[in-house]
Amino acid sequence: MYKDFKEALKGINAINITPFDERKNIEWDLLSKNIDFLLENDIKAIYPGGNTGEFYSLTVDEVKKVTKFVVEHVNGRAKVIAGIGYDYKTASELARYAEDIGADGVMIHQPLNPFMLENGLVEYYREISGSTTLPVVLYVRQKIITINVLKEVLQIPNVIGVKYAINDLLSFAEIVQEVNEDIVWICGSAEMWAPFFFMAGAEGFTSGLINVDIKRSAQMLKALKGMQFQEAMKIWKEVRPFEELRAKHDNGNNVSVVKEAMKQIGLSNGIVRAPIASLTDEEVNELRNTLVNWGLITEILT
Template sequence: MDYKRFSKELETISGISLTPFKEGTKEIDWDALKENIEFLIANGVEVIVPCGNTSEFYALTIEEAKEEVKRVVEIVNGRAKVVAGIGYSMKTAIELGKDAEQVGADAVMIHMPVHPYITNEGLTDYFRGIIEALNIPSLIYFKDSSISDTVIKQLASLDKLVGIKYAINDLPRFAKIVAEVPAEENNLTWICGTAEKWAPFFFNAGAKGFTSGLVNLYPQKSFELLTALQEGDQETVWKLWREVLPFEDLRAKYNNGNNVVVIKEAMELAGLRAGVTREPVGPLDATDRQAVMDLLEAWGFELKSENMISKG
């Protein structure tokens, strides 16, 4: 594989697809999943990431995660890159990665481990072990500010490491690691891992792409921002940034607890099939729900559905 070329294909929006759950049973609504993936493809999304955090990865069983990746690959059918989220213990992450590879995923995104005790050396070994165990390329989701960026430095030269989804909103720190690990000397694309709100700042510091949950609802706005960033059209960048900021601020409430449920609520109100969230994410309260409605109306959406999420 030409890993350098693959890395360049990540210089775009990484659309973190949602996992729709049925009201009542909380089972995965596979028909709704298909509709949502088709929506992403129809609107030009070239990199789709099932089993990301906005996919509620940690609310899925291992078998559900495998099935979701398999179905997304089948639905996409080569029309976009599929980057499967994997994680948990190193053994489990490798199991998920090998399964994703077998069903035809193009790459994996390795989640930062959810573990109370992490050392720099241990995390380096964790990422390295997974990357080397798989034949398809890997991206690292780097989001723990207590972990040193030396982890990235030690892994950057691995051919199969093609991207860093950097989700620590410390711009001087990010600019420093980008300068110390030049992309042109490695197979790396730097990706802003904290979506549209932070994308302009990360692009100025060296990012070439950004992740998005908003793309599940309003892909036109996300792509307008990407184009403006790529063209260096600063006036348009900041105009668009001001338009999406209230939505992203609402998602960031309660220490990002609103991240998924705001998108799902907005999608349901707009007539898309997002379903409910699974525990430990609960429904929006009345104030936040009204804020979502106000934002959609300001953006020109016609509200087509009584949301189901707030019904619990």
């Protein structure tokens, strides 16, 4: 069941940006350019409304509009997995909307409620997954989403993938070994962690870098699929400065680095919404040097 959808997850899961104009409204022309860039480079799984797409900076209405725009623009050329979240009623509404407009699947964002228990999480995921017939991917970022929670939730028929973004490889390996369901495990911490997660059982990885540079992400995937881990680590060394800059300030730079890099190579304008903020001048220069080293631009600022 969901065979084609699962195959799309076993690769690069592209989290596209949500571009804004100077007034912080959605810039649809730049979103179109972003999606075209991904499609032209044969990306098979695209996630509007992901964290790199600033999901929590968008209103519910904007999430719907972005999802609809991407679904229509992709027009069947890739699988579109819509980010959904907030309270379970809103997430369920977003899931039904995604199904109605022709999305291929949904990804349930990490719950933000400060008070959570295992049985409450199971109910949360059951309610949302039960609101749609689309395949569901879980986005796991918090240790409260334990192996006990996953064992129960992954028995739901349409929950078929897990984007795992807790950088605890021992826990991840244990969960992969313990959960016997036919699940696609995705490294949710991008290229920086992909080689290590693949060793522990991941079959795909998410990427924000893919909005900037297809080449290195594709090379890493090819190396990992071929179990050429030495080659994968060479690419890892190249992308490490970019990903470490994204991880700075407790991941506060995550989106800003991607958008600034796109600005520097002419793919977007770099504008983010609060509470995300633009990079410092020093960080802009550091990023520029990385892009120069990759051959994407030519000028180094000092």
